[in-house]
Amino acid sequence: MVINGEYTTPGTALLLAAAPAGRGRLTDAASVLAALAAVPPSALTGTDAATVVELADPLEPQTVLTRLRAVASAPGPLYLYLAGQLQLDRKQRLVHLALARTTPATVRYTGLPWHWLAGELAVRPPGSTTVVVDLVADAECWQHLSGGGFGLGPGVRMYGRIAAQPFRRTASAPGYLKAMAAIWRSGARPPMDQLHELAAARSESEGALLFAPVHGAPSGPPAAGPAVPGQSDRRPGPADAPVPAPDPHPAILSAARAGRHTEAAAAASAWESEALRTHGPGSVQALHWLEVRADLAHLAQDPGRSCELWMMAAGVRLRGAQTADDPEVEAAVDRAHHEWGQIDDPARARTLAQDLVALRRRVPGRQRGALQLLQQRLDQLEIRETGAARPS
Template sequence: MHMSGGDGLRGRVLVIDGGSGRAARRFPPREGRPAPALTRILSAIAPQVLLATDGVDSVLLPAAVDADTVRDHLRAAARHPGPLLLHVGGHLVRDRGTGALALELDRDRLPWRVLEEELRLRPMQSGTLVIGDLSADADALPQLRVQPSPLGAGLPLWAAVNPDVTQVGTFTRALVEALHGGRPGAGERLTPEQLQQQVHHVLRPETQIVVSHAPGWQVFRNTSRRLGPTLVGAELPSVAGPSPVPPATASATAPVPVVTQRSPETVTVELPLTADVPPFDMPPLPVNPPTVHLTQSGLPPVRQEPAVPVTFAVPVQDDLAPYRGAIGAIVAAADAGEHARAVNEAITLERNAVRSHGTDSEPVLKLRQVRAHVTRLAGLQREATLLYRDVALSLLDTRGADDPETRQAAANAEACWRAIEDDADARRLGPDLVRLRQALPDTRRLSAVERHLSRLRGDTPPPPSRTPEDTAPEDIVDDVVEDAVEDAVEVLASDDVSATDPADDARDDTAEDSPEDTAEDASEESVHRAS
């Protein structure tokens, strides 16, 4: 089914982020910590990429509370005349009374059959796809292994069900990364089958994959740049990954749900060629080809040097290209002391990018760091802390805790937090910084943040052993040099991010703490602008 955005019908994306049987999901999976919010992961990509129409309405339910509210949103989405993409995430449980599957919400449970009841009246030509990123209780897993899967009964579903609750989000993150990269050489729109091999490859072997949607619907927009025509004509089939959905026949009935396991095997597709037709444009060979001697008699053979491999650079899209001039003007205004103008222009620029790319897309996160940078220069340390904290949380969900830019954003948030002059404001933000540091692998920084928060609260814990993080802080390093415009644009457009290790920059001071120097008592990491 080909979907075109020029038919005047807007698309709709509905994201239902259910519960996981634990507290609110805000940080990446850790020991004893649930999975990240799926709405935050999906906000890293534009709705027009998730649903390849010219206009898309997005409805996000980041913390679905009760079943009645979710049912109302499902009913409204089912009445939408245009294409619909429904993303459902959360934890599946087995109802002890009825034995049916249900999606766990924060304060309620939504029977899974409600999805089929609300969507069954949608016309097939409207276009509907349900994506599920789910975990399941041990009691529900045997029921899910039945073929056909009860999850896909009556639903155009593409879902991944994992027995580990902390794996919720892996499927969605893999889909977002696949859509960011696109598929070079393919058309302007992609089908789920064209992405399934790449997405399924990152899932654990025990993950159950359920596919019950009709094949061939071009749902997603291909964001990859076209690399030119291929050698093989368009009439030949493309080499695609194995699809768990059998091809539709002329007498196709309702699609049958299929449960598959991820397989590491490589599938080779051979293009058929008849014996009497030479491949491509190769001229016919003579009946009696002459013998050709490659070396002359009496001369030693010439040794051929090994060929030097040539790497062709793939064109990289510069997401910041439309904003580079404005970024330079904003940073130049901040350096000139026009802080109010710089902050206001940074806010306007970020809002424009949100409308074009999505709330937590890559360009928006970089522009948000520009805004945090000029906000800090204006002396608004509390606001800068909040901005850097939000960037760090978004990067935690989309890139993970080990990404250098994630760690740098967290370091910037901590440095701005330590610079807040109002102790009451610093105390209120302290728990957020503690939770942020808990999500990162550096336990030394977590201890330093906890000690600084204890001092702000007036606690008097026993003095800890001296560490480099507790030495007097270095001055905040300003990355903006004399040529502010060119330097800001160059750094912000770069893909390389340098994360500063506070242990390397701290002074080796072994003196004990004293009440007089508590303000200088903890290391302050260098604040960098967006990378």
């Protein structure tokens, strides 16, 4: 809904509640939506004009990604209120937001990778995005998070809590967000820092990981863990001793090789955001970090995301001064094609195939018959799914 006010650019709030159906559910995430819906929209965004979008128990990660991209492209402040549970992909060691169809065995395909969220929000202007989380982590994910480094990059303010799964494995309630809603419905409008403290105190958050931006900085890492690799210390140094900025690449690569893929992807997204802000879209610097993100997705064994990012990189080059036979363009398309060939989820492969086919027709590359090979594998995927060949 849209509420008219004096601001020409309204704020946007996305209320996302997601948890698996059945016995795997650790939190009754959707129960908080009624409480948040009763809050005046202006309270959710801090603006007189507000657009509020609800997404309750989505089934597919692509559905969530589409909504995220839509709200991330909106001007004005963005607030994301997120209730749900986190699970760890045991093969890739990546944190995912569990969705309605997620099970421990299928989280890699049915959950929303946390670094997707970080990547979509990283393109927004620093300080314009606030994420408020009320999450529960299963036992394996909780152990992983306890090592620190969890967040959404330096451009996003993050508040909230992550709790360990209940001892008796009964579904808990998102009490932190419900406490926030109760405070707002009382008519109070405290600053977000104070609101966070009140909600944490009222929701029995002892033992949970609590998140809040670093005081004195417009945006920063969560208080519960160390800074993202490549992010400088905010402690002041001697005025007459300037410190050269360290190269962030070794730290990011080290995190990825250590299996901290969410951390590495968030850091690369933050550097890409900085490059976009400083040098602009289509710049060599921004394109470099886009391709770093594609490489990190490959290291994380997420060929679908890597394919998508390499296609984006090829598109940026083609929209610039580079031609379809430029070696860098061909290399980007070849890598996208290679990653697409590694996707073992037929639905995900078909989703990306339309853009990849169009890109291959424009950039045939040096490998003979690349487009035909692409089409043949697409036909095989459809045969596997339907049990019959496509009609000619």
